[in-house]
Amino acid sequence: xxxxxxxxxxxxxxxxxxxxxxxxxLPETPLREEAPKLPEISENExxxxxxxxxxxxxxxxxxxxxxxxxxxxxxxxxNEAMASLPGFTNVHPLQPADTVKGCTEAIDxxxxxxxxITGMDDMTxxxxxxxxxEFTGLLLIKAYHKSRGDEGxxxxxxxxxxxxxxxxxxAMAGYKVVExxxxxxxxxxxxxxxxxxxxxxxxxxxxxxxxxxLFDENIMEITRLVHEAGGLCYYDGANxxxxxxxxxxxxIGFDVIHLNLHKTFxxxxxxxxxxSGPCGCxxxxxxxxxxxxxxxGEYTQAxxxxxxxxxxxxxxxxxxxALTYLLFNGSDGVPELAKNAVLNANYMQEKLKxxxxxxxxxxxxxxxxxxxxxxxxxxxxxxxxxxKALLDFGIHxxxxxxxxxxDEALMVEPTETESREVLDNAIAAFRAIYKKIIExxxxxxxxxxxxxxxxxxxxxxxxxxxxxxxxxGEKAE
Amino acid sequence: MxxxxxxxxxxxxxxVRYDGxxxxxxxxxxxxxxxGDLVFVxxxxxxxxxxxxxxxxxxxxxxAVSDIISPVSGKVTExxxxxxxxxxxxNEDPYDAWxxxxxxxxxxxxxxSADEYDEFVKEEEA
Numbered sequence: 001x002x003x004x005x006x007x008x009x010x011x012x013x014x015x016x017x018x019x020x021x022x023x024x025x026l027p028e029t030p031l032r033e034e035a036p037k038l039p040e041i042s043e044n045e046x047x048x049x050x051x052x053x054x055x056x057x058x059x060x061x062x063x064x065x066x067x068x069x070x071x072x073x074x075x076x077x078x079n080e081a082m083a084s085l086p087g088f089t090n091v092h093p094l095q096p097a098d099t100v101k102g103c104t105e106a107i108d109x110x111x112x113x114x115x116x117i118t119g120m121d122d123m124t125x126x127x128x129x130x131x132x133x134e135f136t137g138l139l140l141i142k143a144y145h146k147s148r149g150d151e152g153x154x155x156x157x158x159x160x161x162x163x164x165x166x167x168x169x170x171a172m173a174g175y176k177v178v179e180x181x182x183x184x185x186x187x188x189x190x191x192x193x194x195x196x197x198x199x200x201x202x203x204x205x206x207x208x209x210x211x212x213x214l215f216d217e218n219i220m221e222i223t224r225l226v227h228e229a230g231g232l233c234y235y236d237g238a239n240x241x242x243x244x245x246x247x248x249x250x251x252i253g254f255d256v257i258h259l260n261l262h263k264t265f266x267x268x269x270x271x272x273x274x275x276s277g278p279c280g281c282x283x284x285x286x287x288x289x290x291x292x293x294x295x296x297g298e299y300t301q302a303x304x305x306x307x308x309x310x311x312x313x314x315x316x317x318x319x320x321x322a323l324t325y326l327l328f329n330g331s332d333g334v335p336e337l338a339k340n341a342v343l344n345a346n347y348m349q350e351k352l353k354x355x356x357x358x359x360x361x362x363x364x365x366x367x368x369x370x371x372x373x374x375x376x377x378x379x380x381x382x383x384x385x386x387x388k389a390l391l392d393f394g395i396h397x398x399x400x401x402x403x404x405x406x407d408e409a410l411m412v413e414p415t416e417t418e419s420r421e422v423l424d425n426a427i428a429a430f431r432a433i434y435k436k437i438i439e440x441x442x443x444x445x446x447x448x449x450x451x452x453x454x455x456x457x458x459x460x461x462x463x464x465x466x467x468x469x470x471x472x473g474e475k476a477e
Numbered sequence: 478m479x480x481x482x483x484x485x486x487x488x489x490x491x492x493v494r495y496d497g498x499x500x501x502x503x504x505x506x507x508x509x510x511x512x513g514d515l516v517f518v519x520x521x522x523x524x525x526x527x528x529x530x531x532x533x534x535x536x537x538x539x540x541a542v543s544d545i546i547s548p549v550s551g552k553v554t555e556x557x558x559x560x561x562x563x564x565x566x567x568n569e570d571p572y573d574a575w576x577x578x579x580x581x582x583x584x585x586x587x588x589x590s591a592d593e594y595d596e597f598v599k600e601e602e603a
Binding site: 164384400401402404458459462463 | 514516517539540541542564565
């Protein structure tokens with residue numbers, strides 16, 4: 001398809017705004033020398049441009065989207081209806097607190113429900129995404145140790161199966177990252193954990209169930225050992241969908257957590273947001289929470305607050321969607337989410353593991369990881385090739401090459417919002433691809449063939465990205 | 478062209494070549510082959526202190542980012558800046574595409590000879 005710049009015709013434009021009749025006076029210094037080269041395009045053509053872009057993109061509304069660790073569940077339309085209510089949209093964060101009581105009540109209600117679900121005592125909604133929530137949680141841990149004069153705690157322990165954001169957030173917060181190994185069962189190697197705990201330990205970051213889709217059965221012992229060493233336990237809520245309403249992080253020894261409202265709580269994501277990564281904590285950390293909140297009609301800040309991690313309240317309309325989702329499901333419905341998410345993942349795992357070996361052959365939680373290592377060695381068909389082949393079946397590929405501890409990994413998370421028929425259809429696609437791997441591996445390596453753009457030159461794109469349009473007439477440079 | 482038999486190897490797939498008292502570090506052919514096409518390289522800075530067993534930098538393929546583990550402790554005297562613009566050099570000739578030169582080498586992990594390393598890779602693969 002054409003780029004929007006290629007559709008541009010000089011002098012063409014839109015009639016939304018009248019001619020400017022204000023005498024604008026700007027200081028000379030910051031003025032640019034030439035006007036920005038914006039595309040000149042009619043409303044009709046612009047509409048077509050974006051419609052075509054939308055057609056060539058693929059989202060959860062188009063079909064099955066089992067992107068592991070991302071929880072690409074359906075965003076119920078009632079969420080959108082509630083988030084569009086004028087009382088929630090026609091407000092400004094600088095309005096006097098007593099004029100936005102409905103909004104602050106929505107925030108407080110959501111906080112109460114999420115604290116009940118997670119076993120936390122307090123929560124901030126400022127963080128705009130999961131990694132932002134991690135960073136905030138680590139700053140709380142740092143503030144805690146500092147407030148006690150315990151300055152020698154410089155290390156954060158992270159298992160080798162962790163999402164890359166964990167070590168990144170710890171490094172951003174000024175900590176040294178200490179990686180510990182997974183055992184043969186894909187969970188934490190207890191001896192390696194013990195070997196790395198000490199007076200230098202500020203805390204442990206853990207995702208449970210972890211990225212191979214397994215619940216760490218030693219969790220009580222793990223959090224006990226970290227506490228005994230004087231560290232705090234951070235729960236990465238990335239995989240909360242597996243245990244929501246069933247297990248409360250606060251009950252298994254975690255002091256601080258983040259949630260991903262855009263994953264577990266069904267608000268839309270992909271394409272960069274907007275997300276929401278609230279950070280919850282136990283009472284003894286609440287005095288460090290960032291941001292302001294309305295209490296009894298007044299804006300108040302936690303007494304030893306770490307400051308603000310973003311402006312105002314955070315992504316408010318994402319919170320309205322999550323609140324709608326929770327009220328819609330109710331306390332009976334929430335545990336059903338987890339049960340069905342786990343059931344769907346196990347169903348797919350069982351139906352595929354005879355052809356695609358799973359990395360850890362046991363009952364999984366909300367996702368499972370296949371290893372195509374043997375297929376790659378014997379047939380020279382990689383996890384990437386299978387991911388690409390799924391595109392020809394109208395299925396978004398699973399997460400590839402993650403977690404790093406599994407070779408040729410494909411990580412599948414179906415979520416609870418998919419029907420039996422959708423899962424069966426995906427299973428049939430995986431099995432049909434396997435047949436092709438045996439009969440004509442080269443055809444799998446050549447896929448996809450039905451998409452608008454075929455196999456991308458990912459290496460070329462990464463090594464020599466084209467990031468700007470060349471206006472000199474011919475081509476992008 | 479450097480003979481792959483000449484350097485010594487670490488179990489984390491780096492090669493080490495001695496240049497008098499100094500050492501040159503790169504990654505093995507097996508390492509570049511398993512990583513796939515590399516698209517980005519992070520190197521330390523000149524004068525950085527390396528610690529044996531800790532990352533000296535990392536390489537990124539379209540699949541993943543992997544740490545390059547330093548087989549020695551010492552001080553970086555030179556980095557191969559050409560790799561920053563052309564990471565494909567590592568895929569093309571991993572023995573020519575050195576990463577860092579290190580002086581003042583205090584400590585070195587137990588390194589394998591080329592034959593021992595080949596054997597080690599075979600066992601890993603099995």
